[in-house]
Structures are given as structure tokens and as C-alpha cells.
Amino acid sequence: ISSSSSSSSSSSSSSSHSSRSSSSSSSSSSSSSHSSSSSSSFSFWNPWFTTKTLAQNSPMVSVQNLLTLSLAANGPMVDAVPSLSEIRIGGLQGVELGVTGSTIALEDSGLQSIGDGLFCIDGTATQRFNALWNSSIGEIIFQLCTGTKLEPDTVYSISMLVNNPSASRAAPSLSITALAQGGIVLLDWVPLTKPSMTPSSAAFVSLGFADPFFVVNTGFSCLQMVQSSALPSSQNTLSITMQANMDVFLGSSELAIASSVTDSAPAFIISGLTHADSSTDVVLISPLESSVSDGAVLFCSASNVEKRAVWSQTGHQLHLTMCSGAKMWRGEIYVFSLNVVNPSSPQASPPIFIDLVGGTSWTQTAFGKTGNANDPLFVCEDPMCSVGSYAASCSECTPCPSKTCPAGETIVVEGCTALSGGDCVSCTSRDANAIWSGTDCICRPGFYGDGVTCFECPDGQTSLQGSTASGDCTPVGSSAFKVSMEVRLEGTKAQFDDTKQQQFLGAVQRASPSASTVLITSITEVTAGRRRLLASYLDIGLELQYPSQALAESAAANDLSESSLNAQMAAEGLGSLTITVEPTVSAIGDEGEQPTAAPDTQWLTAVVLAVVGMLALGIALALWYRRRYHRLLDRASI
Numbered sequence: 001i002s003s004s005s006s007s008s009s010s011s012s013s014s015s016s017h018s019s020r021s022s023s024s025s026s027s028s029s030s031s032s033s034h035s036s037s038s039s040s041s042f043s044f045w046n047p048w049f050t051t052k053t054l055a056q057n058s059p060m061v062s063v064q065n066l067l068t069l070s071l072a073a074n075g076p077m078v079d080a081v082p083s084l085s086e087i088r089i090g091g092l093q094g095v096e097l098g099v100t101g102s103t104i105a106l107e108d109s110g111l112q113s114i115g116d117g118l119f120c121i122d123g124t125a126t127q128r129f130n131a132l133w134n135s136s137i138g139e140i141i142f143q144l145c146t147g148t149k150l151e152p153d154t155v156y157s158i159s160m161l162v163n164n165p166s167a168s169r170a171a172p173s174l175s176i177t178a179l180a181q182g183g184i185v186l187l188d189w190v191p192l193t194k195p196s197m198t199p200s201s202a203a204f205v206s207l208g209f210a211d212p213f214f215v216v217n218t219g220f221s222c223l224q225m226v227q228s229s230a231l232p233s234s235q236n237t238l239s240i241t242m243q244a245n246m247d248v249f250l251g252s253s254e255l256a257i258a259s260s261v262t263d264s265a266p267a268f269i270i271s272g273l274t275h276a277d278s279s280t281d282v283v284l285i286s287p288l289e290s291s292v293s294d295g296a297v298l299f300c301s302a303s304n305v306e307k308r309a310v311w312s313q314t315g316h317q318l319h320l321t322m323c324s325g326a327k328m329w330r331g332e333i334y335v336f337s338l339n340v341v342n343p344s345s346p347q348a349s350p351p352i353f354i355d356l357v358g359g360t361s362w363t364q365t366a367f368g369k370t371g372n373a374n375d376p377l378f379v380c381e382d383p384m385c386s387v388g389s390y391a392a393s394c395s396e397c398t399p400c401p402s403k404t405c406p407a408g409e410t411i412v413v414e415g416c417t418a419l420s421g422g423d424c425v426s427c428t429s430r431d432a433n434a435i436w437s438g439t440d441c442i443c444r445p446g447f448y449g450d451g452v453t454c455f456e457c458p459d460g461q462t463s464l465q466g467s468t469a470s471g472d473c474t475p476v477g478s479s480a481f482k483v484s485m486e487v488r489l490e491g492t493k494a495q496f497d498d499t500k501q502q503q504f505l506g507a508v509q510r511a512s513p514s515a516s517t518v519l520i521t522s523i524t525e526v527t528a529g530r531r532r533l534l535a536s537y538l539d540i541g542l543e544l545q546y547p548s549q550a551l552a553e554s555a556a557a558n559d560l561s562e563s564s565l566n567a568q569m570a571a572e573g574l575g576s577l578t579i580t581v582e583p584t585v586s587a588i589g590d591e592g593e594q595p596t597a598a599p600d601t602q603w604l605t606a607v608v609l610a611v612v613g614m615l616a617l618g619i620a621l622a623l624w625y626r627r628r629y630h631r632l633l634d635r636a637s638i
Helices: 003-014 025-035 253-258 498-511 549-559 562-572 602-637
Strands: 049-056 064-073 084-090 103-107 130-134 139-143 156-163 175-180 184-191 220-227 235-244 267-271 281-283 308-312 317-322 334-341 353-356 389-391 397-399 410-412 423-425 434-437 440-443 447-449 454-456 481-490 517-530 533-546 577-587
Touching: 049 175, 049 184, 064 084, 103 156, 281 334, 434 498, 440 447, 481 517, 481 549, 498 517, 498 533, 498 562, 533 549, 549 577, 562 577
Parallel strands: none
Antiparallel strands: 049 064, 064 156, 084 139, 084 175, 103 130, 130 139, 175 184, 220 235, 235 334, 267 317, 267 353, 281 308, 308 317, 389 397, 410 423, 434 440, 447 454, 481 533, 481 577, 517 533
């Protein structure tokens, strides 16, 4: 062992232990000799403990705790003159051992070479298997029985039962010293080795539960819950991490200390999940991390279905019952998750606890929190994102993902999420009298409302498409003129169902927004040849009503052209149409009068063609008579 390590340890503890030995000049000489050893090499000739570890078997408050001291001394410690006669462990000031008087009984530990029987009080054989407890200076004193000695480089285990303190505490820093007869210091105070300082795959050891007088409340030594979402009314994944400081399973002797239930599987209740909601049968989710143990598989339903818990909506509680044969080992870290629905209103994170059903000395434990938006069931204000975006967090709105809908349906992005670009719906699924206008549902002519619910105008009244209030309804007579026309669209009557008809009418209405009413007056299915194949078409009669002749004539000339109509047809995915009967304007209710033709050039073309034909015929006849006349003259001259 390096002398620098010994010297440092000695100086760090000498002030607190200076009154514990009456060192003679020989002890000073021994200590000085020990301190002056070379710091760059190991000393094989100074007294030393090659093993000096103190461990405990239970870290829980107010329970019996078996302490085990593992010691091995080198030859100079036990074979030289003077040799070892007394060992002291210090640093226990203020620690309650729960022993009666000043004597601590040494137990048969059953580990390695038994050293309990080597120690007596004052060397007297009648006081064998005992050590002294000096509570005033916080030291445990082991005195070798007269005529006994430790064998060099042999590990001895010395065990003693104590009672843990009634309150949790951190492990104290303990040290050890070795004395010869007459109080001669063979080894001045050096730190004892804690079990957590040595590599171990056991979580109970590596996390410090085996360190002497590290005392925790009975139950869970580590308990934490975090959430995935703080948004109101959103699905929220609660992730739970737990670590028990005792073995928890049916038949566990440690659990029996803390529970009155010994004939059924251990069960827990998590309470305080204020205003959260879930289904009665809760599915527990296993962790993705491989570095922790799967806590979901520990719990079962009443029918022993794995990864299940029971939700109580009345008390907002989660009931966890361990599966038959499941074991929660002390010191192991277990993780699992579950989904709930957040409260609809903002709230602070409530206190959340876990209790052992039938627990007696089991301590009710609150879940740890991080103090931010990840705290369980903390709910923030809704950021009120605009249509077309969703709340990614309490303060961030993100555009909805892109999404393509089937024909006849349009994307509705209210309430879209990161995984969904909104819902694909048809307007008629909301209200039979609603039609699409771009990405919005609006009410068809003669109705008014918000596009989700449409109300019919009173008798004798109508309204423009997209009307939202009853005041938009006007008397039917206010539309004095109409435009009649016919268009051809590819398809069959079966394909041109109510949904398609509503899309078609919506497209015509958007092409001519000044029309108060758009009606389909007839649908005729026709078959025509196309490149040696027969194709089905629909000849669709249309009537559009307008409040004035000027608006009707303007619409017939501009709005209802093929290019204008086809632009709206393409937006609805209906394909292109052709006009088979040109728009004509007429007064409504005056069917006897000839309709006023919409501005057109076809009649002029027909007249010009007729005149040209007649002229051509006249010229041909004139040329024929001329030839015949000349022939007659030629015969006469002969």
C-alpha cells in the first residue's frame, strides 16, 4: 500500500480521533515510521489491512440490520512484535445502533473464515463473541481474546446485529485503526471500504444500499414520474421509474416486515392523478431502454393477463397488482409507461403518491418531479393554433403534415396532429345540404349555416350558396332572370351520385358567384364513339338564377364559359366538360316569351354560310346558262 495514501488518511482523521488512544513514544515512533514510507512504492513491511470492508444487509428505517466486517491483515500486523490486539471502527458519532448498553453481540455470519469467536471483552473468554460500543465517541471496539491471533492474509468475517435509525440518512464515512498491547498504534485511522466503491453487477451494492448505515424509508428509495404532453385534452404518456429497497413478492421475508398481507400477491395504489382519464383496463408499456428492468411485466389483471392495471375514474387512481410469481428485487430499477387523457383545463402538477395495499410500516412515497412541463399532469394553456397547424408544445404551433384525400372528400385540418394531417371527410357526412368550397364546407343555395349544420330558408325564400345567417335568405321573386344551358361531362348516372352532384353544383357556383341559385334541371346519359370505343357521357341541364338581367347576361358571357367552368371542375377533380347548349338568358316566370340570346356568333356564322352558298349556286347556274346559250348559237349558225 502506498504510504502517501496512509499518511493522508491518517492526517484527515487524526483530529477527530486524537483522544482515542494513549500513544506511548513507541506508538509515535511506529506512526512516524509508517508515515515516512516511500510514496512511490508499496510497503510490505508496515502493518496493513489488505481487506477492510463493512457492509449491511438492510437499508430500511427501524429494522434489524446485519453488519458484516470483512478483514484480512498482513504478516507485519499479526506476526511482528508488538502484534495486533485491538481493532476500532470510528466515525459513528450520532448514529443510533439500537443496542442495549455498551456491548454488541457478534453473530455467526457463515461467511468465509469465521472471526466472531476470536474477540472478547478485555480478553476474557467468558466475554467471547462480544464487542464494545462507545456511543460517546462513536466507536465499535473489537478486542482479541487472550492467546488468539489472526492468521496473515486470511479474510475473516465478523458480523453483528444492530437496529437501524428511525429516520433516513446518508452513509457516514467510517475509518479503522489497529492497536497492539499498551495502546501502541500499528495502523493509524484509514477509511473503511464501502461496498459501493468496488465494482458490482448487483444494483443493491452499486447504488449504495449495502453501504453501512445508509438508511432509507421502507418502500421505494427511488420513485419518479414524467409525462410526454402538457397540452389540454391530449393523450399523455406517463413514464414511471421505481426502485424498492426490499424484495417485493409473495413470500418475501422482508416484505412481511412492512405488510399485513401475506396470502396474496403484493398490490399498489397510485393516487393523486387528478382530473386525468383512462379506460378501466390499462395497458402497461415496456421500456425501450435495455439498461433498466421491464416494470410492465411485473403487474397483471385479475385474470392474470400480463402488463395490465386497473383504472378507477372515481378516485383517479391506478391499481397495480403483481403477477403470480413476479418478483421485484431490491435495488433493481424498473420502468414502465401508461397512456391517459389530460384534463381539459390548465392545472399545476398534483401531488402523486404510491402506497402498498395492506402496508403497515411501508412508507407512503411521493413521486419525484423535475419542476418543469414534464411533471405529471401539469397542463398548460392551449396555444390556440390557427386552422392548418397543431400544437407541438405549450408555446409552439407546427403546420399540419400534407395529406391526400380520396375523390369526393376534402381534408379538414381542425385538430390535426403530428401523425395525422387532419381528417378526410365529405361535406354530406356532416350535413346533407353542405357542399365543398375549396377546403371548407358551406351550405348549398336555399340554406344557411356554418357548413357543419345547414338550415333551410323559410318557405318562399332562398339564399346564395355559402350563406351563414337567416338574414341572408331573400324572397324567391328577387331572382328575376335565369341562364339556361347544357353541358356534357364524361361518366355515368351511377357515378354521378349525390356527392358528385354537390361537388358539381359547388364548382358551377364558384364559377358564377353572383348566381343566387344553381339547379340541375336534367341529367341524360348518352353513349358516343371515341376512337373505336364507346364512352358514356352525361348531358346535364343547368339553370342559374340572378337578381337582374345585367348580372345574368354578364354571367352568360363570362362566368359560364368553358374555360371558367373547367377551372372549377379541375379543382374538384371532376374532369373537363364541354358546352353542348350555349347559355341563354330569360326572365323567370315568362316562359312564353322568346329567350334573350346570350351574346353569340354562331347565328352570324350560319347566315354568312347560307349567303355564300346561295351566291355559289347562282354563279354556277349563270355559268351553265351561258354555256348552253353559246351551244344554241353555234347550232343556229350551222
